[in-house]
Amino acid sequence: MRTLRAMILIVSVLAALLAQAEKIEFTYTALGAKIGTSTLERQAEGTFRSVTEIKVANVEVRSELQGRLVEGTLTEFTLDQTVQGTRAVISAKDGKAKIVAGGQEREVSYAPTRVFFSNYHPFTTGTVADAFNPSVASSQKVDTFVIDALTAIPIEVVAKLSQRIEVGGKPLVAKVHNLKFPTVAFDVFTVEGEGVVAWDIPTQRTTIVRLGFEKLVEDPTLKYPELSKPEFAVKIESNVRVPMRDGVELAAEVIRPAQEGDYPVILVRTPYGRKPSAIEGEWWARRGYAFVSQDVRGRGESAGEWTPFVHERDDGFDTIGWIEKQPWCSGRVGMIGGSYVGWVQWWAAVERPAALKCIVPQVSPPDPFFNFPIDHGVPMLLGAIWWLRVVEKPSPDSSIFTPFSKPEALLSLPLASIDDELLGKNIPFFDDWLSKESSQAFGRVNFHPDLPKVDIPALHISGWWDGDGIGTRLNWMAMNRLKKRNQHLIYGPWTHAFNTTTSIGDVDYGPEAILELQSVYLRWFDHWLKERDVWKGQPTARVFVTGANEWRELAGWPDPSSELTTLYFRSVGGLSTIKPGSEEPDRFTYDPAKIAFEPKDLEINPADATTVLNIKRTDDDFLLYSTGPLKEPMIVAGPIEVELHFATSARDTDFFATLIDKDPDGIRRLIAVPGKIRARYHRGFDRPELLTPGRTYKVTFPIWDTAHEVEAGHSLEVLISSQSFPSFARNLNTGEPAATGTRMVAAHQTLYHDRNRPSAIRFYGLPPKTP
Incomplete structure (x- = not known):
């Protein structure tokens, strides 16, 4: 089981092991909203029980870990975990460990360890922090046994500056360590006599905190007095039906301030499930925005037939038109989102809906003949097949992270048969993509010919290693050639999962590689949707120079000085x-x-990349x-x-x-x-x-x-x-x-x-x- 690749990876770390029986509770928060709790009970003789329950939109997790520590060594354990209805039980005792999941069982040897980790249990990652020796070096590799995967991986632990905090009138000092897993990095806060008290996972905008220590992980946007503050109560309307011009109704979550009034609106249109995106809606609603998260046609609970790309121009235009007519809309709409969710912004923008005032296309592809599903005439293969698996069901599930059962089928010919061989079914739109032998064959799906009609501000965001990064290059250059105003660019040393880790394979670009982007987004929308003058002074382009490992603020891309x-x-x-x-x-x-x-080349562990x-x-x-x-x-x-x-x-x-x-x-x-x-x-x-x-x-x-x-x-x-x-x-x-x-x-x-x-x-x- 590849739990480290779960759709939602929420990590937590340890409260120090005390000699007496105790009960410790943590609160999980994402974008300021409570999404779960974790409770740890430990007995003096070394037994423990940790129970974590998380609900993020329609994603539910329940994980229970029990075990025994003998002088700090984990001698036995049982992890019983259900994620999105899929249950796995992993246990170890007497030198043997086994995993039972999906009707299959696997057994391996187990050597009791002092350093261990489990995704959903706050107390485990503290063993990693405890293994850090400050007298050796400020950065150390700590071999860590991952219970969820029954394997050991090296975790880089980096000492950071301590922070002062006052709790209950008592001044305390929190030590801070950054733990770098293959797919995520996060800060661990420990206080002498209290153990670990807080975790900050900025790339997931998630925190796990013990009561009284909230200031350690305070919302970074609060540092800027000129930006909107979280002052509103929130009202949530679920499964709102939005009619399209042909009568098809699309499903949306509408999250807005509870107080009557008209508010600027942030729109997300997604094929990946509207509810996970809607978790951001409460954060925006508290700051005086309405937030609409919508399943695109044929996906999730939206009606109609799912054919990628084809309906997004008209459906985007119609959705924005519907929003504009709502009594809670100020008449100003912005869009944000990555990958396909960035793509739909361009398709909407070229239709020129009157209420659309700005967009934030993140890791967005260009026209489909120049990246996905075809890249300058060359058909994408592995990434295209993987994406087909993501979207061939109305809603994605955990099966998208399992290996292909017949990877050798990638060599199959003709090319149009690969979906049948790998997925066990024919995907008509995949065959249609392959049949297109020119850019113009994609017709209205191409938006670049209509970019001259787009006059709204755009904040382009991508990474040097983004699999759709050519899209940001081509979209940016097209708007640049057209001399469009108010175009801004951020390029980091990131993959398609942008701004989530400081490392690419075995290269670490340092802690500065991660940007605090939430205040950037808030500043952008405050400026263009609330018409506050808060974007002034922002660079045209902000790019990260690898090798030198530093950010540069530039007057353009290319920079005029280059x-x-x-x-x-x-x-x-x-x-x-x-x-x-x-x-x-x-x-x-x-x-x-x-x-x-x-x-086997397809089964690379992220730690070995x-x-x-x-x-x-x-x-x-x-x-x-x-x-x-x-x-x-x-x-x-x-x-x-x-x-x-x-x-x-x-x-x-x-x-x-x-x-x-x-x-x-x-x-x-x-x-x-x-x-x-x-x-x-x-x-x-x-x-x-x-x-x-x-x-x-x-x-x-x-x-x-x-x-x-x-x-x-x-x-x-x-x-x-x-x-x-x-x-x-x-x-x-x-x-x-x-x-x-x-x-x-x-x-x-x-x-x-x-x-x-x-x-x-x-x-x-x-x-x-x-x-």
């Missing part, structure tokens, strides 16, 4: 600012029938170009693009470009998400044309945005290849349609870099940060 830099591919694998003269081309071979793929690229220079299926060791540091910033002059033996093929930082020890690390293109689109994405073998072509395509400092002594490298399976579908090189092709041939690729065919990479060099 310099466009071109590095040309050269013979013998060189990368230089000097244009080439007469040089021989380079060659490699891509054979889709010889892709190396092991199903890495940005390291293991490249064998003896392989003949890629080319590598390098600057050699730099004499001075260089900050590589976006937008970045690659220009390739090539010939191939095939009728069609793909090219991928990967940006790398190589250190003096020869370790290569990925520093940006690779760019890609299907070569048949060399004339444009609405003009596919198969290739003539041996003829020279040119393609230009983006590497995804980044800002990274390559240190002196390091090398900047570019790797050119023709596949990234299983993330993306293989090009079979025959020119057959992507959906139905089955025949494979090898492609012999020739890459030119001479005076008339200068293959190159272009990026913006960002100057060093001024003191």
Whole structure:
């Protein structure tokens, strides 16, 4: 069972073990609203019982952990846990441990341990904090046994500055440690004689606190007197039916101030279940906003047929029109949300509903031919299939986190059969996506052609490692080209689950990598919806420079102070600012029938993830170009693009470009998400044309945005290849349609870099940060 990947991961930590019987109670709070409690009872002889009950919208958790500690060592335990109706029982005694879940049983050996953790039990993580030795180092790895998974993982523990607090008139000092799990980091507060008293999980906007210690985890927005305060009682209306123009009714939660009046409205439209989003509604309602969270058509409790993308323009427009007519609406509406929930904002915006005044698209895709489900002509594979599993039921459940039963089916051909093989059913809209062989085939789903009509402010948010990050790049650049005003950008060192962890694989960017965004959102909506002058002075772009591991506030993206830099591919694998003269081309071979793929590669533990690229220079299926060791540091910033002059033996093929930082020890690390293109689109994405073998072509395509400092002594490298399976579908090189092709041939690729065919990479060099 992969409890660490549960849809809602709420972590907590320990109150110190006392010698006498005791009862300790904690309160779980999310966005200022109570969502659960945890009660720990401990006896002097070492037995304990911890019961946690949490309800977040329609997600319910009940977890009971019982066990025995002998001189601080966990000798036996039983964890009985039900999450969303799915029960698991995990137990250990006499050196044996077993898990019973979903009708299956697994047994492993168990060695009693002093350092252990369970997701929903506040007392356990304190054993991790107790294992920290302040005399050794301020940052230490602590091996921790995770009860929920019956496995041990290293947890990084970092000492932070202590905080002073007064409780019951008595001044106390709380020590603070940051615990970094593979998927989340949080602060643990301990007081001598009291044990652990509070936990702050800012990325989940969740706290767990003992009575009297609330000030340790106070709402950060309260620090800004100019922003809206939590002054209103709240009224909640559930399953409100919102009619669309065709008579279909969509389900919504309406959370607003209880006091009669007209209020600005924040709208969230989601395919992932409206109730989890609605938990934020109470936080906003207390600050004088109405909050509407809606299931999109065919999802959750909304009527109609679920076909991704197709109805979002009209349904978004109709929903905002309905909101505008409500007596509690001031006539000003904003939207916020990530991924698909960011996408729907753009579809609504291009329809120009009068009441829509601003949007906050987070990790939002662009038009569907340029990221998801197709990326510059190359069909997304693993991510697309995973998303199909998320949305193929009316509401997502915990099964989306289980491994594929037949991962080898990813190699199935034709491509349109993969949903049948992996999911056991045909998903018609997946087949429809694959059949589209040009950007314009998506019709009204494309919103970029209509962006000239969008004149509202937008706060674009994404991360360098976001799987939809190319969307933020393309959406931002389009609005920039159109000279649209009041566009702002935040780029962090984050994945699609943005602003949730300081680490990507085995690289930690430091505690500053996490931003306190709630006050940013409140400031944004106070300014544009309440028409308060509180956004003045905010930077146009705020980006995190990896390598240097620091935030930069910029006047634009690209920043006006940055310099466009071109590095040309050269013979013998060189990368230089000097244009080439007469040089021989380079060659490699891509054979889709010889892709190396092991199903176990899909089962990577987050703790084992890495940005390291293991490249064998003896392989003949890629080319590598390098600057050699730099004499001075260089900050590589976006937008970045690659220009390739090539010939191939095939009728069609793909090219991928990967940006790398190589250190003096020869370790290569990925520093940006690779760019890609299907070569048949060399004339444009609405003009596919198969290739003539041996003829020279040119393609230009983006590497995804980044800002990274390559240190002196390091090398900047570019790797050119023709596949990234299983993330993306293989090009079979025959020119057959992507959906139905089955025949494979090898492609012999020739890459030119001479005076008339200068293959190159272009990026913006960002100057060093001024003191």
